[in-house]
Amino acid sequence: MPWHYPSAYPTLPAMAKKTPYLVVTASRTDDGAPVYFRAQSKDWSEQIAEASVVQGESVADELVAVARAQERAVCDPYPMYVDRAEGGAAVPVSARERIRSEGPTTPLRRPDPQS
């Protein structure tokens, strides 16, 4: 295949855990970019690896409430499920959030012909 097409975003046995990991994400107002909430500094990072990971839906909801105070900077904060890769960094569970954090899986622009 001439383009990047990960044919299997592995599906993690969804939500089996009793207290799943979550991070809070939103779209940045300035440019719509996906950003992730850092609880300590109460700000947003483009890197999901820098997001604050919490355990359990109710804790995540509290974090969303804190994040909501930032609604000039971002739009519609919501919690999303993640898994923890080695080293503890958050990896989104759903294909949607994987694509959202990594970018489209398709080529973006045809290079101009060489001449």
Add this chain to the structure above:
Amino acid sequence: MYQYDQYDQRIVEERSRQFRGQVQRRLSGEILEDEFKPLRLQNGLYMQLHAYMLRVAVPYGLLSSTQMRKLAHIARTYDKGYGHLTTRQNMQFNWPTLEGVANILDELASVQMHAVQTSGNCIRNTTSDQFAGVTRDELEDPRPYAEIIRQWSTFHPEFAFLPRKFKIAVNATPDDDRAAVYFHDIGVKLVENGAGERGFEVLAGGGLGRTPHIGQTVRKFLPKEHLLSYLESILRVYNQFGRRDNKFKARIKILVNALGIEEFSRRVEEEWEQIKDGDMLLPEEEIERVKKHFAPHAYETLPDSDSELAALALDKDRAFGNWVKNNVRPHKVPGYASVTISVKDKEIPPGDLSDYQMDQVADLADRYSFGEMRITHTQNLVLADVKVSQLRELHEKLVAVNLGNANANHIADMITCPGLDFCNLANARSIPIGMRIIDRFDDIDYMNDIGDVNLKISGCINACGHHHVGNIGILGIDKQGVEHYQLMLGGSAGNDASLGQIVGPAFTQDEIVGAVDTVLQRYLKERESADETFIHCYRRVGMAPFKEALYGDN
């Protein structure tokens, strides 16, 4: 094409200023997303997975070369160097910043363009036949009426907050419906009554989405001067009685079906009786004023070229011959032809054009087609007025910019929605599936053997890729977190409108491309002759053989 006068121009400039103010209020925090969302949506500005997306209105798909160059400039300056053609004949940009959008609107206004009502629960871009004005099979050019509707619907104060989005299409071809009027909230068909007078047949309640419906006739014949009052009456009935409690039941098709077409029509007619003879009556002069903008180009007088076209299709340069056969159609003026530029290629998402390609196409339009081009609802471009004698030259130049593919109306010429690569609502990716299918059917002889067939892919049940009306339709679904694809057969959007049926259990992304091939190979075995297209064959033999080919006996 329609040229703005001072009034039209003032409206887009004032709109641009207004939107800049709205953006500033959002950026300053005076309003938050809740309040800003409906405002940005009235202006074609969505929030997608990775960024904002701006949809620029291209009324009935018609663009001048100046406008196309402006779109190229916008792609280069405010986006990532490309744009995407949509099924409503518009162009959208996937990566603008909020501040950038305010500037883009100024740029657009400078070439008589805008993004008004390209999203939101209002009246959207009115679409029409991509071959309007040049095709032999039309009663008259439908674009003046589409333009009249565009003006009436632009900032219509009463209908800015409808229960749901609202789409209108106009066609004027009795035998071949390329505007899919049966699948619009309102379909307007130019017709002739028994007395030889021209008017409109008005349909309502068509649409795709979760519950597809074929539009029904509200009025068989409407004299032209009543066009706007009649549309206003339908919208009024819808605005009052359309459901607002459930967004999945809010389209007019649900209302039309709940009331029944007779009761719905009765309410429309009752409303119309009250307003039909008022100020909305369309004077003949207004129709003429708009029509003048669509007067035929200064064509040269040339000998008839039908036999020449037929000969070119057999040219020994097969790349050119196939292109003439598949992408070129006869024009109503002798010596001219209409060219479909395929924007379907295995290297790049279907419907994507780079800024470089846009500039090139603009130049080619200037050189070969009176400086105009059209966007089709199948996410291609059309140069409508090319001299037959210049086809070979044009083809060479298109090939040089990767736009010379000979796959129009064939399996590789699909519609795909943005799907999970961009869209917030998606269940599954559509673009990569589309690209894989184009790759699979890369062999032009195989594709030609299969002949006319259309494939439509949606990444979720909202059906932006029109999968219900694809001869072959693919619908992305989410099966326990894994992207899967349902295959549908037998849909058609034309005069013989029909909805596709699901064949059986969904396929994985690794299986779906092979499944499409299996269906087409079975078709090649089943068809009576090469003249029997896929859809006709399907209608004759039914689902069973295809089901068997896909799933075996059990």
Add this chain to the structure above:
Amino acid sequence: MATIRDGKIVEDTWQHVADGEAAPEGDVIVTLARLRQEGEALRARAGKLGVRVGSDAIADEIGDEVKDLALVAIEFPKYVDGRGYTIARKLRDRFKFEGELRAVGNVLRDQLFYMHRCGFDAYELQEGKDAEGALEAFQEFSVTYQGGSDDPRPLYRRR
């Protein structure tokens, strides 16, 4: 909350009266249900009388009942609920309502221009919103394509 009338911020003399609450002195706005029950008594009072209708009201059904009142307030429960625009137009155009037509509820700056075109002349702007800024909304467009209750002539009769 600021009240805007005829493009200006005004002192509001009207009082909304809830059902079951006694009508005070002065100009009052009551619900449609109350108007239907106590219409005669209410009309006999010294102050002016207005009615408040929901966005689900059908103009053709209520037009005759309300057309002679001094004020009709139309509710916008959410500003994306656009039924009030049609109610307004029909009261103005069909029932020739000449009193004050007032938008109440989730009324925000960016609706004002449309509301004005549909025949509203007064607006109770949502609490906490910048009323001075909102007045600009009436000036944002100097051209309109279609007719409205403000001017029934489409642009093609004015071009």
